[in-house]
Amino acid sequence: MAQKPSIPKGTRDFGPLEMARRNYIFDTIRSVFSLYGYRQIETPSMENLSTLMGKYGEEGDKLLFKILNSGDFTRSVSTQVYEEATAPQLAARFCEKGLRYDLTVPFARYVVQHRDELQLPFKRYQIQPVWRADRPQRGRYREFYQCDADIVGSDSLLNEVELLLIADEVFRRFGIRVAIKLNNRKILSGIAEVIGAAERIVDITVAIDKLDKIGLEGVNAELAAAGLSAEQVESLQPIICLSGTNAEKLADIRKVLAGSETGMLGCQEVETVLNALEGETANTIELDLTLARGLNYYTGCIVEVKALDAEMGSISGGGRYDNLTGIFGMPGLSGVGISFGADRIYDVLEQLVLYPADTETGVQLLFINFGEAEAAHCLKLARQTRAAGIATEVYPDTAKMKKQMSYANARQIPFVALVGENEMRDGVVTLKNMTTGEQQTLGIEEAIAAIRA
């Protein structure tokens, strides 16, 4: 019996219209990256599991797609080992490779592996799919694209400034109004330090990060559950609830952090970045001390972008990581990057009806097929229209006129050329404008001019 075809859950097919829109997104991001001097690289879909494991936390390890070794993959695993080992242990024996989980770890691996060929500072962008064995749900897929720009080999804050300009410019081009939220991991560390809970920094950032989702009471409950005393939780309140202009927030937080060198450095970094961007962006940049971002490798500025007019999680984010290449044997190389979530941007553009009308520049001209001799003649005319840059089709079959016209309509082809016996004899085409219904009999050069107009 024939199989009923389907695709794995959490994956998607993209049809022509979706592809045109996705390409619009990728092209827009790509051209801004290029304008700022970032150059494209690509890395393999598969990485050695030794490259990927342990880089995304325990949860991340579970979400890696692992690829079964080819051939007799069971060779080195005896029945006894099979009996006794856990699934993750067996997976490690059966699989050497996994699908990439993000673009940052492969980039760090790339930099270390190609260190001798690279000119530092190295600015790269990368637009490729990543895979995560997450539970699929609305807006969360198992295969999705990331669009990343990173620079390594420079710890100048100018890089942060430029990456924020890139974010601003990308969303300006899309026409999406956004809030760009900025924070600094050093400020968060400083806070943990001054309330006497430096070793709780991870728990604190994780809890504060949830303010949007679970509210202030929820955050406080989580902080308490993480082992903070009532006094410590209390002393965090002014920070969590900080308000006012960026300058006011900075002034307030500096009072709290006066005793922490790290914290004060974080404030200084944020201030430098904000000052450089003053008046330079279309969107507002907001200091948000509750922004934490999950990934533990961040060490300095962190940023997240949200759409103002659509319900959607963050559509872009990034930050400074001081030692990502260290895990691959190349310490002391600071990096900073920003990532755009193409799939979420897709949904926002659709929700806000922001796609340009001509996103899919499809076929402009269809030659109707009246028979073998006519079709052969049309093929030569199509050669001329194509040479003039006009995307052209010759209907392949000698089908009924009505069928061919409804094909043209369904494909939204704006011009149809009718070339029958008479037109062949007279060396002309009857050109029909499908929008106005108007018909003209023209030489092929005139027809080309009419289509271009």
Add this chain to the structure above:
Amino acid sequence: MAQKPSIPKGTRDFGPLEMARRNYIFDTIRSVFSLYGYRQIETPSMENLSTLMGKYGEEGDKLLFKILNSGDFTRSVSTQVYEEATAPQLAARFCEKGLRYDLTVPFARYVVQHRDELQLPFKRYQIQPVWRADRPQRGRYREFYQCDADIVGSDSLLNEVELLLIADEVFRRFGIRVAIKLNNRKILSGIAEVIGAAERIVDITVAIDKLDKIGLEGVNAELAAAGLSAEQVESLQPIICLSGTNAEKLADIRKVLAGSETGMLGCQEVETVLNALEGETANTIELDLTLARGLNYYTGCIVEVKALDAEMGSISGGGRYDNLTGIFGMPGLSGVGISFGADRIYDVLEQLVLYPADTETGVQLLFINFGEAEAAHCLKLARQTRAAGIATEVYPDTAKMKKQMSYANARQIPFVALVGENEMRDGVVTLKNMTTGEQQTLGIEEAIAAIRA
């Protein structure tokens, strides 16, 4: 200890120059596909193994990369089953998904799955990586790109004609001189029929296909080994060694095939296609009866393209398949397609030094960083040059002049802007042309004009 980073064998990293060249290849192919009315789709990297298995022959099944099920993948496999089952049987229990092996089977699956949304005939193109667990060797990778155009829902030979025009145009744009070889599976079937070995058609095509590699004697030995009698092998000789013009070859083969309806139909199809293309192509199209192509789903015209001036296997190929969607429950839908091998085309372009000089349009302007105040000023100037479409960098660190200039040289940036105290005061930039060494002091608008010139 730090890991020494590497990537799985048979996979590759692509640096900025390689990416620029690859994009040149993809963009060229893409624009020809679009010109002929083909529209882009993408399918997931992972397909259900039930979609992939059994479509590429026994050898193909072995070359599929399989993805380990998430979570406790061993659950349904007892120790006893593990003990007794073969590796392929266990793989089928441990894995539900695999990486796509080509673009044709996923396309057939796509057409059947989305049949209600599609306007037939449906013309699509697809440019995506495929994965094969082949033994890696020169020119053969485990991850590589295919660029396919296919049309389903029309059995008109006009489609074959247009796909050959596409192949001709693509290689004309690349500047690669090619031989386009044409054959028809029906002719091969007719030959097998008239020598009384219809059931040996697969063996015969496989053997004849190797003529280039193993020579006439080798082919004859293989035919004999496949069970053909000396007489049958003898009667194949005029066909294998056929020479002359396409018309002469057709006339000769028609004499041999007079008794085979299928064979004569194949001749008719080839003749129609050749006549339609007469004088229309930049490259020669050659009827080659030894062309067989491995894949069993072809049923009509088959085509293969080879570079004339480079040692390389086929760089493009395709053909007509009459029932590929049948395996997914949608019989009676004929398709025909062509595929370009981007990786081999890459090597040919490199070998023949055919990349356009400006393939990588990199950064055009670098602002030297003289200090914090100067950099902040340059950032504003960079805003103007970028708004004018000039890809611009501001060197992020206040490094020694020599280091910054050698960065500009290594990156091949054609213009450097020096903006120190004096230039800031006077509202100008000192623009250095890195090719000529010439320096000019200009207003920013003049500098933009100079860079554009």
